[in-house]
Structure formats: C-alpha cells, structure tokens
Amino acid sequence: MLKRDHPVAFAPGFLFSSSANMTKPPSEGPSSPRTASRLDALLIEGSFRVAAEARPLELQGKEIIHLEFGEPDFPAPAHIVEAAMRALREGDTKYAPPPGIPALREAIAKAAQARGISATAEGILVTSGAKPMLQYAVFAVVQEGDDVLVPNTGFPIYPSLVRLAGGVPRRYPVVRQGDGYALDVDALAAAVTPRTKALMINSPHNPTGWVANATEMEAVAKLALAHDLWVISDEIYDGLTYEAAGSPSFAAIPELKDRTIVIDGFSKRYAMTGFRLGFGIVPPEIARHITSLIINNTSCAPHFVQRAGLAALEGPQDCIAEFREAFRARRNMFTAALNLIPGVAAPRPAGAFYAFADVREALAHAGISTGALATRLLHDFGVAALPGTDFGPGGEGFLRFSFASAPALLERGAGLFRQCVESLAPVSAIEQYAIPEAM
Numbered sequence: 281m282l283k284r285d286h287p288v289a290f291a292p293g294f295l296f297s298s299s300a301n302m303t304k305p306p307s308e309g310p311s312s313p314r315t316a317s318r319l320d321a322l323l324i325e326g327s328f329r330v331a332a333e334a335r336p337l338e339l340q341g342k343e344i345i346h347l348e349f350g351e352p353d354f355p356a357p358a359h360i361v362e363a364a365m366r367a368l369r370e371g372d373t374k375y376a377p378p379p380g381i382p383a384l385r386e387a388i389a390k391a392a393q394a395r396g397i398s399a400t401a402e403g404i405l406v407t408s409g410a411k412p413m414l415q416y417a418v419f420a421v422v423q424e425g426d427d428v429l430v431p432n433t434g435f436p437i438y439p440s441l442v443r444l445a446g447g448v449p450r451r452y453p454v455v456r457q458g459d460g461y462a463l464d465v466d467a468l469a470a471a472v473t474p475r476t477k478a479l480m481i482n483s484p485h486n487p488t489g490w491v492a493n494a495t496e497m498e499a500v501a502k503l504a505l506a507h508d509l510w511v512i513s514d515e516i517y518d519g520l521t522y523e524a525a526g527s528p529s530f531a532a533i534p535e536l537k538d539r540t541i542v543i544d545g546f547s548k549r550y551a552m553t554g555f556r557l558g559f560g561i562v563p564p565e566i567a568r569h570i571t572s573l574i575i576n577n578t579s580c581a582p583h584f585v586q587r588a589g590l591a592a593l594e595g596p597q598d599c600i601a602e603f604r605e606a607f608r609a610r611r612n613m614f615t616a617a618l619n620l621i622p623g624v625a626a627p628r629p630a631g632a633f634y635a636f637a638d639v640r641e642a643l644a645h646a647g648i649s650t651g652a653l654a655t656r657l658l659h660d661f662g663v664a665a666l667p668g669t670d671f672g673p674g675g676e677g678f679l680r681f682s683f684a685s686a687p688a689l690l691e692r693g694a695g696l697f698r699q700c701v702e703s704l705a706p707v708s709a710i711e712q713y714a715i716p717e718a719m
C-alpha cells in the first residue's frame with residue numbers, strides 16, 4: 281500500500297522557508313521586481329508553516345505530535361468513498377456544469393432549507409473546497425478601497441483575500457468572556473466606517489470555538505441592515521457544536537437573506553478535507569457572477585467528487601453525530617488536562633475542534649512571547665500547535681490546539697505541554713541568567 285502523503289511531508293524549504301512568518305500581515309518588504317505586488321497581500325495558514333517547521337525535526341528522527349492541523353483524523357465514511365469510486369467507474373471523469381451538478385445543488389438546497397435558509401438550487405454554487413468559495417465571495421462584492429470587517433482572532437485567509445481584492449480588512453474582536461468566547465458587539469459596531477462594504481463572520485469559530493447566540497446574531501443583522509453590508513458567513517463547522525444542536529445560519533435571518541453569502545463545505549463534518557468539496561449559498565443576484573469566477577478558475581468541481589458529496593448528503597447522517605460525540609469527548613478530556621497546567625486556562629469550545637488556550641499568565645511568569653512559547657513547545661517538546669497571533673493580534677497570549685487528533689496523542693500532547701510550561705523559568709531568573717527568549 282502506498283504511504284499516505286500528508287502536508288507535513290513537504291520537503292523543508294519547498295513551499296515556505298521555515299524562518300519566514302507567512303502569517304504576518306503583508307510583508308512590509310517590497311515584492312520581487314519579477315512578481316506582481318499583489319502577492320504581498322497574501323497570508324497563509326499557520327498550520328502549513330508550522331508543519332514545514334516540524335519537518336526537519338522529523339527528518340532528524342524526532343517524533344512530533346501534530347496538533348496544528350484543522351483536519352479530522354477519521355477516514356471519510358466508506359459509503360462516500362464508494363460513491364466517488366463508483367462515479368469514476370461509471371465515467372464521471374469529464375467536466376461538470378460550472379455551478380455544480382443539478383442533483384448535488386438540489387441536495388444542498390434541501391439541507392439548507394432544513395437549517396431555515398430559503399435556498400433554491402439556483403443559489404447553490406459548488407466549488408473545490410470552501411476556500412475558493414470564500415475567494416469568490418470576496419471578489420464578487422469587494423471593490424478597490426472598500427473596508428471589510430474581519431474577526432480578530434479569525435481565519436487568516438479572510439484578511440488575505442480582502443487585501444488581494446484591493447480592500448482593507450478592519451478587525452473586530454472575538455473576546456474571551458466567562459468560560460468561553462463572545463462577540464464584542466459594541467466594538468464590532470465601532471469598527472464600521474463609511475467605506476465598509478462587507479462583514480465576514482465565522483460561527484462556529486476558528487480558532488476559539490465560539491458559536492454565535494441569538495443576541496449576537498441579532499446585533500449583526502441590525503448592523504448589516506443599518507449600514508447596507510454584505511454578510512459573508514463562513515459556516516464550515518456547522519454540525520460540530522457541543523452545547524446546542526447545530527449552529528444557526530445568518531442566511532436564515534429573513535432580513536439578511538438577500539445580503540448573505542454562506543460559505544460551507546464537506547471538509548469538516550464529513551471528514552472529507554482531501555476531496556476538496558465546498559459550496560456557497562448566494563443571493564440569485566450574484567450567482568451568475570460567481571459562476572463566471574468558477575469558469576475563470578477551475579471550470580467546475582470534479583464530477584466524481586460531487587457524486588461523493590451527493591452520497592454524503594443523501595446517505596446516513598450518523599457519521600456526523602459519531603464525529604461530533606468523539607470530538608466532544610476529546611474536547612472534555614483535552615481542555616480538562618490543559619486546565620490543570622498552572623498559568624493556563626482553556627475554555628471549553630462550544631463548536632469546531634480547537635482548544636484556544638489562554639496562556640497569558642504562563643507567559644507573564646516567564647516573560648516570553650506567544651510565538652516563543654509555540655517554538656519552544658515544538659522544538660524542545662515535540663508538540664506542534666499554533667500561536668494565537670497566527671489568527672490576528674487578538675491572539676497574543678493564546679495557543680490553538682486542534683483536538684481532531686487521536687485521544688492518545690492529545691493526552692501525550694497535553695502532558696508535554698505541561699512539561700513545557702513547567703520548564704519556563706520565572707522572568708527574574710531569565711533576566712538573572714540571560715537565557716535567550718526563543719529556543
């Protein structure tokens with residue numbers, strides 16, 4: 281059997297130089313005269329950078345526990361894999377209609393209706409993962425110079441795409457509150473400017489696991505209406521919620537229906553990351569334009585992959601419940617273990633599969649930065665996690681751990697993280713012995 285390739289198998293330096301922090305805002309330095317300056321606007325996800333940084337360590341024989349990737353460790357359900365193989369055998373190896381095969385668009389519309397969204401197949405666009413749909417949504421509504429509200433912390437691809445489209449990302453805070461995270465509604469309202477064109481929002485939220493409640497959703501709706509904003513709602517973690525059954529969609533708010541673009545896909549709740557299958561639920565007004573973007577980009581999502589998506593929606597849904605319950609158990613175990621570490625507080629996320637640990641006390645004790653702690657954890661203790669700063673400046677003092685990994689790995693990862701934190705010398709000792717900050 282072929283050994284499975286994983287992103288961590290990137291040859292060192294092949295994609296990114298491990299020293300470059302590709303998740304920082306546009307490199308202040310100029311682009312090469314041989315490349316387009318718009319490339320300076322691009323950020324990448326920290327998980328790819330950290331995996332590339334871990335690779336040389338692994339090549340030296342060091343074992344690394346990978347808690348950086350947002351990827352379920354479960355195989356895709358057998359009936360979904362079988363549907364893709366059947367489709368290949370049956371000859372679905374040609375171009376498909378650019379907006380998606382009709383049966384899949386219908387099935388997605390039906391699933392959206394079950395969430396209270398008044399979608400029809402015409403407003404469903406099928407893409408190669410949720411990410412391209414994010415790009416299409418931004419390109420469809422953002423003009424040069426427009427302001428776009430993006431969450432801080434939030435998925436780094438949002439500000440990246442906004443800049444690529446010539447817009448200006450304006451961050452609004454998702455903050456630690458009580459035993460969880462919340463939207464700072466007042467700060468969100470204060471971030472609106474006369475140039476604000478769109479609001480990007482993500483519930484359940486990467487990296488904090490925040491799930492918008494009714495009050496927060498109402499505040500967002502009022503703001504969008506008052507300022508005539510598009511709402512680009514990334515709902516990719518729908519189905520993976522632990523306190524409530526599902527997460528409500530912004531598109532289900534009747535007043536937002538015509539101004540909301542939902543981004544969703546099969547990657548997370550069906551464990552189908554490698555299939556690259558996502559979709560958008562868009563107002564009819566822009567469906568035609570986004571179809572043009574699809575034609576200009578990939579022509580279509582692969583036909584046989586769309587057949588797999590159809591099997592996912594039409595087949596038994598128990599897999600989602602199984603994954604969710606497994607994630608819930610891992611969440612409970614992992615956050616409990618993190619909360620036993622002095623100087624660390626890990627609120628239980630309400631959704632998605634990330635523990636966003638508040639390490640501010642531990643950092644203050646040791647006088648080091650978030651990035652230095654993540655580096656030490658990787659290099660000296662063999663655990664790959666992401667500094668919260670990969671998700672915006674609001675992530676200073678936080679580390680993101682994915683608990684989409686096997687329980688045994690999570691247990692060991694938490695134990696090693698504990699050793700790492702306990703090894704931090706108090707700040708006075710650091711000053712006294714002049715130990716370098718980053719190892």
Ligand SMILES: Cc1ncc(COP(=O)(O)O)c(C=O)c1O
Pocket residue numbers: 350408409410411412435482486514516545546547553557558
């Ligand atoms: C918030 C968010 N949106 C979108 C995506 C991308 O999903 P896909 O793999 O379907 O492109 C991710 C993946 O990590 C994510 O965390």
